[in-house]
Amino acid sequence: MNLERSIRAGISNLIASGVGLIALAPLYLLLVNSLKNRVDANSMSPALPVTLEWSNFSTVIVQGGLVPAFINSAIYAFGSTILGVLVAALAAYVLARRRTRWHQFIYVLLIIGIALPTNYVTLTKVMQVTHLINTQVGMVVLYAATQIPFDVFLMYAFVGRLPRELDEAAFMDGCSPIRTFFSIILPLLTPVLVTCGVLNILNVWSDFINPLYFLNSSKNWPMTLSVYNFFSQGTSFSAGSNWALVSADVVLSILPVIVIYLLAQRWILGGWSAGAVKG
């Protein structure tokens, strides 16, 4: 019995570490090749670099224009998250507290957005008419809007579990609705705000399609677009490409995401999935 159990645990660990290796292998390839010279990196082999070419990183930071791209990505990710999470929390709070048919309708309308695909053609028209196309403000507002349905959905359930007496007592004591919301409700929403915030930052940081449609000028490009451009301009999958530089460029572009993931994995692996399960 005990033997069977440890054999079982051994096999389980073997499979799990095998899958883990498959998950990490591409990252390993990127990392080792980002430190090779051009010739050695050409075949993107898993061999360790002979000499460490740290200069690859400084080269791509300059050639690939990674600093402005990083700043743009950060503006889009953090700007849209602050705006989106705030308006979504305000909406979720009121909609969860007032359960008239109208408020129910608004709630359902908002969360239908989770399933609605984007019509990029007409959205382009909307972005043109509002003069938001090809602007940083436009990207922030657009990303904020697209995260609202999911945020409202997660926050609505969360507000529903906060006792109503809290805000009623504050209101009775003469707090304005705004003050009640910011000093009583918002702090209590912290866990769900962090979950929504982290997921949105990661989503925006990885997004590719929106900048592709709405940003013509490269000075507004986020990291995803600048990396793709660096990859497809200077190189391709054919011979003559510099995979060392491409690898270095990709490594630097995914570094922020990995840092955010490591810092926030508790909320990602726990918080949001628990929300999906409990509804």
Added chain:
Amino acid sequence: MNNKAYPTWFAGGALVLFGVFVLLPNVLGLGFAFTDWNSFSSDVNWVGLDNFAAIFDPSSTYFTAIENTVLFTLATIALKTVLGLGLAVLLTSGVRRLAYLYRAIIYLPAVLPMVAVGIVFGSILNPEHGMLNLGLQTVGLGALAQQWLTDISVALWSVIGVDTWKGVGYIMVILIAGLLVIPRDYYEAAAIDGASSWKAFRYITLPLLRPVLAVTTVLNLLYGLRVFDIVYVLTSGGPGYATSTVYTTVFRAFGLGQWGVATALSSVFVIVGLILSFAVLRALRASEEA
């Protein structure tokens, strides 16, 4: 009391942003889908169902894109669900000590930008010096080596494979959360009654996990229908139209200035999206009751 303490205008910001950038484009799209809206003329004329006839013509490239998208969606749902469930069970009952570490590592690809994933896998799947073919040759399976991204009959499956590599951890994490809320007593009772672990899985785990499986299926479905980045970076829809999907086709039509058709194709998806959104609501309701 209600009106004063919880003013409806609190929802105004969300409603305005949602209305202008999510709802309005879709409503406009439904209208423009019946027109010849394009970049070459400022006139927009009503053309009835012409755009839809073009899209649903089985010999058109639009129809190929729809077929590819459906195949991609069904295949990724199946693969991510089966593999994700297997891994979730493994990490909740088989593995104990390092379970959290494995979970964090297997989830990691899900947070990586698809562009980065596409670029790396482009090199891994390179037929001459890519890791995959070299690896297959090393272990004596050289016969299985393929022109992964340029063979018409293989390319779409390569894209599906890469997407599964990236997405399976996400589904696994949700399923783990679902598995952890199933009371241990059920399994203990079943073990006392002499049920095998397969029977426990079949008669306890699967039925109790159904609402969560509904959620992951809907998430996979919504993602699959919208797939764009990975196809764009890996194959750009090629070779020919072998991996073109609805969103890559809309992007191409948009670039060519064929806005009416592109809008019609998007609008077909709005309808599908609306039907699916009811599926979302039902799945979520079901999980609330469970």
